[in-house]
Amino acid sequence: MGDPALSRRGFLAASVAAGLGATALSGCGGDSDGGSSSGATTIEWWNISTTEPTKTVWAGLAKKFEADTGIKVKIVQMENDAYKSKMTALIASGKLPDIFHTWGGGVLKQQVDAGLVEDLTDITKPWADDLLPVAKEPYLMDGKVYGIPFDIGMIGFWYNKALFKKAGISTPPTTWSGFLDAVRQLKSAGVTPLALAGKEKWPGMYYWAYLAMRTAGVEALRKASESKDFTGAGFVEAGRHLKELVDLQPFQKGFLGAAYSTPTGQAATVGNGKAAMELMGQWAPVVEADSGKGLGSDLGFFPFPEVEGGNGKITEVFGGGGGHALRRGAPKAAVDFLKFFASQTTDQELVKKTGVLPVVPAAESALSDPNLKAVQAQLKAATGFQLYLDQAYAPAVGQEINDSVAALIAGSKSSEQVAQSISRAAKEAQ
Secondary structure (H helix, E strand, O other), X not given: OOOOOOOHHHHHHHHHHOOOOOOOOOOOOOOOOOOOOOOOOEEEEEEOOOOOOHHHHHHHHHHXXXXXXXXXXXXXXXXXXXXXXXXXXXXXXOOOOOEEEEOOHHHHHHHHHXXXXXXXXXXXXXXXXXXXXXXXXXXXXXXXXXXXXXXXXXXXXXXXXXHHHHOOOOOOXXXXXXXXXHHHHHHHOOOOOEOOOOOOOHHHHHHHHHHHHHHOOHHHHHHXXXXXOXXXXXXXXXXXXXXXXXXXXXXXOOXXXXXXOOOOOHHHHHHOOOOOEEEEOOOHHHHHHHHXXXXXXXXXXXXXXXXXXXXXXXXXXXXXXXXXXXXXXXXXXXXXXXXXXXXXXXXXXXHHHHOOOOOOHHHHHHOOOHHHHHHHHHHHXXXXXXXXXXXXXXXXXXXXXXXXXXXHHHOOOXXXXXXXXXXXXXXXXX
């Protein structure tokens, strides 16, 4: 979830320089009332669903909404990093799409603070109150609602049962030392233990984030965000544990130049049986099958292991979900689309066809995949939750975490340097 975005100070300065006012914003597409030259109402919807079957399913839902309402939906779909780069430019100019993808957290807060995002509290209350509470948390700012979730989940290890069996590993590891032993066993059996999209940086961040949760603890991450200091012993130790893993050379050949969802990327490497594991979110099975062949019944899931002697527990999870926000002044039709997308009927279709976890409690019956049920069970039993670090914090801080962790994995930064760089970015982003 990397985010090459502006710092908080630079973001707000750019907004002012662009002459933005609370009522002067317009969308990328039509004018403020969603009109078009033909007279029909058109709304512009930006999302990151570029892989199948999600891309086709979402396009079909837009067509259904059009047929039901007469409102036209212009869809703009971009890959994760391309989307974030484009949004950075649009945010600086104040010209956001009517409806746009958001992960919530610090990135959304900056957009809200700059007056770019619609307050959805009152206009969505009649139906949004029924959504899963944990799914709504990333989009709540000072008690107000600025986004509507369509997905919720967590990061964990997706693994190939057949390759584990080949290496003589009978059960997934539950401790960090056990995990490192499993990596060694896989290598000894001639199996590449892990696939990683080193080119995109955010997948590598997941390792450091989880290790920080397991060593320093979830509460320490919150306090570090407030104090702007990530140099505590637990954070340095997290980097050292990651270095232990990197030193085992567990990743596929050429991982530093690999993307996530391309035919030769991280997901395809696992989906084609070329690596035993990837650390990824609940969407992993869908992307593995789209980018590669998919593993079918050989695919399994297990939570990130505990670190012996650390402050964190295996029941504390790292993740988040996807949501939609509206630009300030978006037409009512955009709110109608959010309501349609958050309905039980739509959520059931998303669960059945795209593998998301339900955010509408009544849609839970549509969940049938055993691995997604395992993810849901982990979420329900969670004793702590941490949003993606590159979304929970200010964009400049999140980007520095991604960059610094990538440098550690590549061997150009030490654990101490990572902690210092993140702390420096946090202080500068105030």
